[in-house]
Amino acid sequence: MSLGIDIKFVNVGSMQLVNHGIPYEIINNMVGVSKRFFEMPYSEREIMYSRLYLSGQAIPCSYNQRTDGVFCWRDFLKLVCQPLPDVLPHCPSSPNDFRTLAVSYAKEVKFLFLMLVDAILESLGLMNKRNVTQKDDDKDEDEDKEEEGEILKEFEDGSQLMILNCYPPCPQPDLTLGMPPHSDYGFLTLLLQDEVKGLQIQHQKNWVTVEPIPGSFVVNVGDHLEIFSNGRYKSVLHRVLVNSMNYRISVASLHSLPFKSTIQPCPKLISQTNPRRYMDTNFSSFLEFLKSGDSTKKNFLESRKLTS
Template identity: 60%
Template sequence: MIPDQPNDVSKRFFELPFEERSKYMSRDMRAPVRYGTSSNQNKDVVFCWRDFLKLSCHDPLSDVLPLWPSSPVDLRQAVINYSKNTKFLYLMLTEAILESLGLVDITNIEKEYDDELREFKDGSQLIVVNCYPACPEPELTLGLPPHTDYGLLTLLFQDEVQGLQIQHEGRWVTVQPLPDSLVVNVGDHLEIFSNGRYKSVMHRVLVNASKSRISVASLHSLPFDSVVQPSPKLISEDNPRRYMDTDFASFLDYSSSDEPKKKSFLESRKLMT
């Protein structure tokens, strides 16, 4: 069971009059609170069939909480609860990932373990609430085009309406919604950090002719000002470095440019194929 499931309050936010929602519109991709349509309102030629609300969850939350929408009245508390629960799960998954990479020994969780995990604990978190309205001609558009997430892990809660697809062995596979469950997506930063051991997941969102769809994504990575690079412990003569260093500012600059039309951000970071 997922505590404080966010789909109800999310739905009520998107049902607010446009005049209320539009208060939070911004073309600044760095804005701590941002409501809008499409992925990159500055560059997209064809907008995606979705509305979104992005909320930065900086620690302490008191710095950004006054900027979050105050309507519906329970939205702020619902996001606080949901962000804390997903952060807890993210850290559990991160511990398992670090162990699987041989970077920590879970039976010896002293200083080495704490040092390895500290930057992950202090990392960034962004809650993205998506609404994909029913579309009269769903074959003509997408909720979101094919893409990978920039961060380490994305924890996604989706309602009962199908829409999410992942690319597997060259074909698109629908991720069936399961009640009281989260979908975990590996992002670009984890592929870079693991030097290719974990692969970023290409995914897209379809829209529905008769039903709207709500999803809530919790995106996690290192602190925004951190440099993401392959772990030195995973680089050797037999497994050379495969990615250049990057940071969140580089991702935003790339996303705001015309480069994504040519290749993905992750492809731009690769030193070898």
Template identity: 55%
Template sequence: MVITRESSDGDIYDTSESEDLCKGVKQLSENGLHRVPSKFILPVSDRPDTNVEDQNVVTSNLIQLPIIDFAELLGPNRPQVLHSLSHACEQYGFFQLVNHGIPDDVVRRMMDVCRRFFDLPYEERARYMTTDVEAPVRYGTSYSPTRDTVFCWRDFLKLLCHPLPDFLPHWPSSPLDFQKEAATYAERTRYLFLTLVGAILESLGLGIEGPNKDEREQEEVEDILKGFQDGSQMIVANYYPPCPEPELTLGIPPHSDYGFLSLLIQGEVEGLQIQHQAQWVTVRPVPNTFVVNLGDHLEIFSNGKYKSVLHRALVNAANSRISVVSLHSLPFTHTVRPSSKLVSEKNPKLYKDTSFGDFIEYLSTKEPKGKEFLDSRKLS
């Protein structure tokens, strides 16, 4: 069936066969679209508040995220950095990580090889298209093209990463250096996550050692740290082509991340927005830094002290954009629950125990929106 749409000047025009829409926005963009197909147009209330006078500008409402110096976190100033980390997690749910120790060329080569993957002919990319959300490799456009009401203006490549030897053989073999560069990046970001999440637990008062730590608390901390060692890691590369009408759609709609922590590199083009103090604000890309955000699992584990935060991706009319995010959490079979130390008579348990299976079951019945899954886990 051909989809038609009425333009602002009253003309009726064809957009594409519905099957073609599922091939992804890069394919549509390369066909020379001058207008956004109907399937990508958001309801008026959900559209981004972009400056339609100049569609090459995302927004002037920029935010300076808290800066966490990873090198300082590992040195004698750790107590002060832990305090800053706690503030960032409570007040923002996001921070910029500098001096993270991953060489610039590792990051640059990862961005480059992902761009070259998206530049492959459609037939090569399509080999990895699947509706199986648990597949070791998945290429696509919207999360569920057969069910989503509105599609996202992005294509994605998802890679399951841990244990690396189990998944690496399934990753794309083209470009020829893809597996090598992506594996190096996965290993380096995994080490960074394990060090960083230990500091976040400590900022919650859950360090593995301490004068007032009882045996039960120490066992709980050791258990979750072991869980992270065996935990899940997924890398998602996102490609956002230029959009002829960026005021009508989004690269990714508002959502929070499922998991504990996400480590993002977003290139030089603005596009990431977070919700802060009830407003959408743009995170300016900073060279050689990671944007780190808290996931739903960490909000549950901290019993609401630290919050996962809604964020979204804008698109623009002039430039393509690539971002790469490494998402980390406990193993898929692990149950996540509020830490016993953070639950008391004055601060009762706020969330149900949950697991990855609960998340998959939720997605099988509903189109994910905002923080609806996390809300479904709340006890009140």
């Protein structure tokens, strides 16, 4: 993929992006306002959590604490960021610049996501960089462009969740995790992390720590991209460690198709030699899975597979 962006691959399902074009000021402001949000007394944040939840703009925890083998050592806020800028009135009212900074950040990250999607679709043969010289091909080219435009429009109108994570110092970090091993449900996750280590990616059954690079984004492939690509892209299993000394802040932006969309392998990627490997799914089936069983491993994706 050629984007004019510097890419450092962590493994086949994860990479770090630098020189991505998002101003450092916007990135730094987002980390800063997240820190200030979590520094507020919990009694104040609890009121905002309740208001956001009742408005439908906050999403409850992704993990079932009753069945998890380990409790998450973190505080967090999940916000629905689509459609922008209509999300602006639903952001926390404190700190007083939270809304402005969060929406500016969300817009920039959405644009970066769409750049990545364009490159991914091209790598899958679904977007053609044409150099047509024969006039007889004009009709087919117009039809292809229309179809490609429809695919991109779905992603432009797609879902975006922004998750602010705070991992406080833990007196016994060996006894818990910030987040247990999991893969993300969506298409791509763009993660901004501060300078404190904690994120680990599973690579060849080993856990590898992702070294923080100031101003960079960790991009993880999610379950939806694995399904959409019929297995060409693999979602990445990751977890978060905690430590006894430092707070850690991260901001995850999860992107996919609209919440009401059905996620399925792209028909153009299915053939006799590459049969369909996943059943259809949607956001409702994902939520039902979370309520009904253990979600600390890559079980949801495994439940969607038609072949081993």
